[in-house]
Amino acid sequence: MIWNAKIIKHRNEIRIAVEFEKDQELIRRIKLLRDARWSQEKKVWHLPDTPKNRSLFKLPQIEDTLPSPEGLEHIKMFIRWLSAKRYSSNTIKTYSEALRLFLVYFRYKTVSEINNADVLNFINDYILKKNLSASYQNQIINAVKLYFTTIKESDIIIDKIERPKIPKTLPNVLSKDEVKNILEAHSNMKHKIMLSLIYSCGLRCSELLQLRPLDIDSKRNIVLIKQAKGKKDRITPLSPKILELLRIYYQLYRPKTYLFEGQEPGTIYSAKSLQSVLKQALKKANIKKPVTLHWLRHSYATHLLESGTDLRYIQELLGHNSSRTTEIYTHVSTKSLQHIKSPFDDL
Numbered sequence: 001m002i003w004n005a006k007i008i009k010h011r012n013e014i015r016i017a018v019e020f021e022k023d024q025e026l027i028r029r030i031k032l033l034r035d036a037r038w039s040q041e042k043k044v045w046h047l048p049d050t051p052k053n054r055s056l057f058k059l060p061q062i063e064d065t066l067p068s069p070e071g072l073e074h075i076k077m078f079i080r081w082l083s084a085k086r087y088s089s090n091t092i093k094t095y096s097e098a099l100r101l102f103l104v105y106f107r108y109k110t111v112s113e114i115n116n117a118d119v120l121n122f123i124n125d126y127i128l129k130k131n132l133s134a135s136y137q138n139q140i141i142n143a144v145k146l147y148f149t150t151i152k153e154s155d156i157i158i159d160k161i162e163r164p165k166i167p168k169t170l171p172n173v174l175s176k177d178e179v180k181n182i183l184e185a186h187s188n189m190k191h192k193i194m195l196s197l198i199y200s201c202g203l204r205c206s207e208l209l210q211l212r213p214l215d216i217d218s219k220r221n222i223v224l225i226k227q228a229k230g231k232k233d234r235i236t237p238l239s240p241k242i243l244e245l246l247r248i249y250y251q252l253y254r255p256k257t258y259l260f261e262g263q264e265p266g267t268i269y270s271a272k273s274l275q276s277v278l279k280q281a282l283k284k285a286n287i288k289k290p291v292t293l294h295w296l297r298h299s300y301a302t303h304l305l306e307s308g309t310d311l312r313y314i315q316e317l318l319g320h321n322s323s324r325t326t327e328i329y330t331h332v333s334t335k336s337l338q339h340i341k342s343p344f345d346d347l
Helices: 024-031 051-056 069-084 088-107 115-128 134-149 175-185 189-201 206-210 240-253 269-287 293-306 312-320 323-331
Strands: 002-009 013-020 037-039 043-048 222-227 232-237
Touching: 002 043, 013 293, 024 043, 037 206, 043 240, 069 088, 069 312, 115 134, 175 189, 175 269, 175 293, 189 222, 189 240, 189 269, 189 293, 206 222, 206 269, 269 293, 293 312, 293 323, 312 323
Parallel strands: none
Antiparallel strands: 002 013, 013 043, 037 043, 222 232
């Protein structure tokens, strides 16, 4: 049995990925390991990054992947700086982990000695050798550039650190029938309304989970989304059909703090559980596509565009800083394409 194990970053978490050709015995054995999961996106099995799992798959121990004592101090200082600037907890976690990875690579070198040539070596000899994605590389470069702006004594010239070219991919969009099948798949009212709100308001997963009952303004028919990405508030229209469902849901569940709560009253519903809700809906709807929660947001924007909504309004509804971000949906809308006649039809 031949397998290959490596450290990966999956949904902002460091995991151990295990790749092997399809083998029922290996699948059976890996399923026995605690919190072992299959990633449809990466096409690998992955499990927690623990000393036991590293030893099992013959990977370097975590102690060998720690920065120097000086590096650890710099990471703490960086976290304090990010916190003082009021970066979100997710951004702080992402940037500090990216910096940790960078400083581990240079753990035998003082931070003040690291220069632009070292950064180039890191990109070529670590990121590219490990086949890490361009978006992950960009994330690390963003963290490194931001970090070195806070360090006074450094040989790094910030402006000469180049970001990678990111592949231009189109957003994944579902048809209205597919969305309808997904939203109607659950008989559980809580599950149905959560997925319905994401689509009907174009919400990000985190935005849905942070909603509180008072954020639903039934008199003005709007949803107030507070401190979303970029620490911005915005409002989005509330569908009358969704409002009726919400009233039924509220009578059944009586949420205390958050609109959608975990098993304990007053606790926030977990993102992992919400992903599981979508996964169950896809299975019930017999949809084989690797749909994620964000596909519902993309579909909302595209369906608005196809129904004639101005791009400027869609930009506001989605909370995009730049109109260029919103314009990507013009490339996946089929409304204009349907009027184009192929020359093949005239042959």
